[in-house]
Amino acid sequence: MNDVVDLSRLAPPTIVHPLDWDAELASFIDLLRAEFPDLVGVFESDSFVKAARTWSYRLTLLQQSHNQDAQSILLPYASAQDLDYIAATYYTFAGISRDEGEADKSFQERIQLSPEAYAGTGNLHGYAFQARKVDPIAIPFVDVEFPAPGYANVAIQTADDVDEDGAVEILDAVRARLYEDRHKTSDILTVSLVERIDVTVRAVVHVASGPDAGLVLAAAQEGLDSLAALVSRPRRVLSISALDDALHSPAAIRVLIDSPATEIAPGFGQAVRIIEREITAEVING
Numbered sequence: 001m002n003d004v005v006d007l008s009r010l011a012p013p014t015i016v017h018p019l020d021w022d023a024e025l026a027s028f029i030d031l032l033r034a035e036f037p038d039l040v041g042v043f044e045s046d047s048f049v050k051a052a053r054t055w056s057y058r059l060t061l062l063q064q065s066h067n068q069d070a071q072s073i074l075l076p077y078a079s080a081q082d083l084d085y086i087a088a089t090y091y092t093f094a095g096i097s098r099d100e101g102e103a104d105k106s107f108q109e110r111i112q113l114s115p116e117a118y119a120g121t122g123n124l125h126g127y128a129f130q131a132r133k134v135d136p137i138a139i140p141f142v143d144v145e146f147p148a149p150g151y152a153n154v155a156i157q158t159a160d161d162v163d164e165d166g167a168v169e170i171l172d173a174v175r176a177r178l179y180e181d182r183h184k185t186s187d188i189l190t191v192s193l194v195e196r197i198d199v200t201v202r203a204v205v206h207v208a209s210g211p212d213a214g215l216v217l218a219a220a221q222e223g224l225d226s227l228a229a230l231v232s233r234p235r236r237v238l239s240i241s242a243l244d245d246a247l248h249s250p251a252a253i254r255v256l257i258d259s260p261a262t263e264i265a266p267g268f269g270q271a272v273r274i275i276e277r278e279i280t281a282e283v284i285n286g
Helices: 019-034 046-071 080-090 104-118 124-132 163-179 213-233 242-245
Strands: 141-145 151-157 188-195 196-209 252-259 268-284
Touching: 019 046, 019 213, 046 163, 080 104, 104 124, 104 188, 124 151, 124 163, 151 163, 163 188, 196 242, 213 252, 213 268, 242 252
Parallel strands: 151 188, 196 268
Antiparallel strands: 141 151, 196 252
């Protein structure tokens, strides 16, 4: 599997300072007390407290602005034009730039992969980087494995809006790129399309009397949307426990899952696709 590191799971950077408006207010008043000890009673007046609160609030907003400025130059937090500047400033060696219409998440992942351009192909992320460079929007994911020394398998996953003919054209373009002299290695290379494992999700959500069953169902659908996006990548397991968690919400008593009956664990070059869902709610008294 060639998933890049999920940067959102990294610990917060120390360059970003925590915000505490109350602490800022207390510190500001304590400082003024120390500087002006003769102003007895002023610090307790309503007008002074209001002025101190306003000033502390402005300081907190200023710190938040500094935090955002600091985050904008860090790859895990950057977005929009900031991502473009990061690529143009620190990754010029890879010749990487955003394709027209490419989403921030896609571009961020390609920037992460771009150091592999040093090595070309012949390594896991090198194959993924070069394959996605053919069309980053039409190729959201690439799966790579080395089944034996000297052998490499690359599976291309095309976007859902790419039809069968378009997928074949993209596959041919990727194969041609990986076989170019500048990218070709001694590996015996196989390039294919990712096989989609179509899944139907059927479940019943038990709801106690009182909560709006419609809201519970909406929360279940939203959770399933997030899980579907997560398991759509190659070799991502669709487990029953993850499905149960996705369909749960605070107002749900339990979730009874009818389909799938067991977890689905895709192998190399396979990815789960939830094509149909039947989620219903049943109001019970216990």
